Amino acid sequence: MQCVELNSGTQIKGAAGIIETKGLHHVYRGHEGDTHALGGIDIRIEEGDFVAIIGRNGSGKSTLAKHFNAILLPTEGRVLVLGMDTRDTGLLWSIRQAVGMVFQNPDNQIVATVIDEDVAFGPENLGVPTPEIAERVDAALRQVNMLALRHHAPHLLSGGQKQRVAIAGVLAMHPKLLVLDEATAMLDPVGRAEVIETILALRSIAKMTTVLITHHMDEAVLAHRVIVMDEGRVVASGTPAEVFAQPELLESLGLDVPLAAKLAKELIRSGLSLPEGILTAAQLVDSLCQFN
Amino acid sequence: MSMLQNVTLGQYFPGTSVVHRLDPRTKLGLALAYIIVLFIARTGLSYSVLALASAGIVLLSEVPIKLVLRGLRPILMILSLTVVLHVFTSREGVELVSFWFIRIYSGGVIQGFMLAFRLVLLVLSTSILTLTTSPIALTDAIELALRPLRRFGVPAHELAMMMTIALRFIPTLLEEAEKIMKAQLARGADFESGGLLKRAKSLLPLLIPLFISAFRRADELAMAMEARCYRGGEGRTKYKVLAYSRLDLYAAMCFTAVGVVALAL
Ligand SMILES: Nc1ncnc2c1ncn2[C@@H]1O[C@H](COP(=O)(O)OP(=O)(O)OP(=O)(O)O)[C@@H](O)[C@H]1O
Numbered sequence: 001m002q003c004v005e006l007n008s009g010t011q012i013k014g015a016a017g018i019i020e021t022k023g024l025h026h027v028y029r030g031h032e033g034d035t036h037a038l039g040g041i042d043i044r045i046e047e048g049d050f051v052a053i054i055g056r057n058g059s060g061k062s063t064l065a066k067h068f069n070a071i072l073l074p075t076e077g078r079v080l081v082l083g084m085d086t087r088d089t090g091l092l093w094s095i096r097q098a099v100g101m102v103f104q105n106p107d108n109q110i111v112a113t114v115i116d117e118d119v120a121f122g123p124e125n126l127g128v129p130t131p132e133i134a135e136r137v138d139a140a141l142r143q144v145n146m147l148a149l150r151h152h153a154p155h156l157l158s159g160g161q162k163q164r165v166a167i168a169g170v171l172a173m174h175p176k177l178l179v180l181d182e183a184t185a186m187l188d189p190v191g192r193a194e195v196i197e198t199i200l201a202l203r204s205i206a207k208m209t210t211v212l213i214t215h216h217m218d219e220a221v222l223a224h225r226v227i228v229m230d231e232g233r234v235v236a237s238g239t240p241a242e243v244f245a246q247p248e249l250l251e252s253l254g255l256d257v258p259l260a261a262k263l264a265k266e267l268i269r270s271g272l273s274l275p276e277g278i279l280t281a282a283q284l285v286d287s288l289c290q291f292n
Numbered sequence: 293m294s295m296l297q298n299v300t301l302g303q304y305f306p307g308t309s310v311v312h313r314l315d316p317r318t319k320l321g322l323a324l325a326y327i328i329v330l331f332i333a334r335t336g337l338s339y340s341v342l343a344l345a346s347a348g349i350v351l352l353s354e355v356p357i358k359l360v361l362r363g364l365r366p367i368l369m370i371l372s373l374t375v376v377l378h379v380f381t382s383r384e385g386v387e388l389v390s391f392w393f394i395r396i397y398s399g400g401v402i403q404g405f406m407l408a409f410r411l412v413l414l415v416l417s418t419s420i421l422t423l424t425t426s427p428i429a430l431t432d433a434i435e436l437a438l439r440p441l442r443r444f445g446v447p448a449h450e451l452a453m454m455m456t457i458a459l460r461f462i463p464t465l466l467e468e469a470e471k472i473m474k475a476q477l478a479r480g481a482d483f484e485s486g487g488l489l490k491r492a493k494s495l496l497p498l499l500i501p502l503f504i505s506a507f508r509r510a511d512e513l514a515m516a517m518e519a520r521c522y523r524g525g526e527g528r529t530k531y532k533v534l535a536y537s538r539l540d541l542y543a544a545m546c547f548t549a550v551g552v553v554a555l556a557l
């Protein structure tokens with residue numbers, strides 16, 4: 001049994017996006033009662049999108065993400081991955097191959113005792129022929145800039161390096177969508193910067209469709225689209241400029257405005273004539289330099 | 293790493309020597325054969341031949357002698373006990389010492405040292421195997437060796453995967469144990485003093501958080517593996533495929549020769 005490799009377009013029915021959810025509900029059944037974690041989600045992620053999902057703890061971000069590769073199935077509604085319904089068990093492995101997922105804890109997703117063996121784990125599971133596995137491992141490690149450490153043991157790496165290996169492990173499966181569920185949450189600032197840099201490089205070179213779940217607003221502003229979740233629902237969605245222009249809404253959801261945006265606002269209030277809609281440190285520095 | 297540093301596992305010493313380059317299946321098979329011959333052998337001459345062979349392999353492997361000998365440290369107690377028991381209890385051969393209630397006979401001395409020697413060779417041969425074979429290669433070899441037994445319900449792939457994951461997580465869990473231990477020590481816990489029972493009890497605050505975390509890790513790892521399309525050994529291909537070379541043939545021939553000579557003497 002082999003995972004069907006998805007050549008661009010062959011299996012995509014009509015104008016199906018990479019991900020499409022329709023009236024998606026999810027209820028966790030537990031001993032102490034049920035948790036209605038998702039209450040009707042309708043989103044679409046197109047090829048080439050870069051989407052950030054933000055929301056406070058328990059708002060349902062991870063639950064949503066786990067529907068993208070059929071780790072969880074909808075209690076109600078549907079999730080289509082490249083037009084494939086996740087409830088169709090026959091398509092399970094094609095769906096998982098198409099949607100690569102990187103999790104929060106770098107220690108708990110590396111399987112093998114050597115880096116390159118770990119990157120090979122996915123392709124091995126897919127039944128990729130041996131010579132091609134080697135090519136994929138090399139390419140994936142090069143993409144995350146970890147080729148030099150390919151023979152190292154994972155426990156000797158830094159957190160940022162481990163997460164890059166995890167990303168490589170997913171890339172080697174040739175996914176259509178990369179989902180990172182708080183992949184930077186356990187990292188120090190250096191590690192975070194490494195991982196974000198890797199994601200941006202993948203975006204610019206490989207045009208990788210990306211979903212970035214994060215608590216860091218300065219990461220969310222890098223996306224093209226931000227989806228804000230609360231209590232299992234999408235409460236706001238739009239470009240970073242649109243979303244972060246609503247500080248009251250964000251505050252009511254227990255979320256922050258990016259530091260650079262906050263600073264720009266204060267500067268404007270104190271009389272500096274900066275342009276509106278500054279979100280990133282780079283933008284702020286740019287306009288401050290012009291100001292001089 | 294301080295307290296737990298002396299727990300060594302997966303003591304692989306990377307290298308490119310002839311011994312390193314042998315196929316892990318060959319090494320596994322030959323180590324087993326060596327151990328069997330060791331237990332059949334009876335005479336001192338046989339042991340000498342086997343010891344010489346061992347020494348030769350150690351030299352060929354280019355692993356520092358110190359590292360090889362370190363493998364003997366855990367069995368020092370057993371070794372001395374073996375010798376002492378035989379020397380003082382055996383009544384074979386000629387009497388060597390007769391002092392007060394102590395009687396030592398030549399048979400006991402010879403037997404004790406022979407047995408100890410056999411144990412040393414046994415440990416050395418397995419040490420050389422693990423020192424020159426990476427854990428991955430070893431698990432691969434074990435998986436392939438067990439594969440024919442699948443017909444009888446031996447889960448070859450699953451066993452190998454379990455070993456790989458265990459090897460992967462031992463350092464992580466050791467690190468974590470160390471962290472918890474330090475946290476408990478900072479709060480005045482005492483792991484070192486007291487009787488056996490007290491010490492075992494004092495380990496509970498270490499073991500319980502460690503177990504809880506290990507289960508959480510296992511849960512997350514299982515999900516991460518499934519997300520990467522893991523579904524058992526069926527239909528899986530291999531990144532690194534084991535392959536015999538001429539070297540393996542030579543090694544097998546040399547070993548056969550040594551075995552025949554050792555058993556003939
Ligand atoms: N396995 C589970 N069993 C029962 N309830 C769960 C389970 N996983 C999550 N929940 C509940 O579902 C809700 C949504 O959780 P989810 O993990 O999706 O939130 P999240 O937005 O990812 O939060 P965080 O930012 O903390 O990661 C929460 O109320 C949570 O307690």
Ligand SMILES: [Mg+2]
Nearest residue numbers: 061062063182
């Ligand atoms: Mg989460």
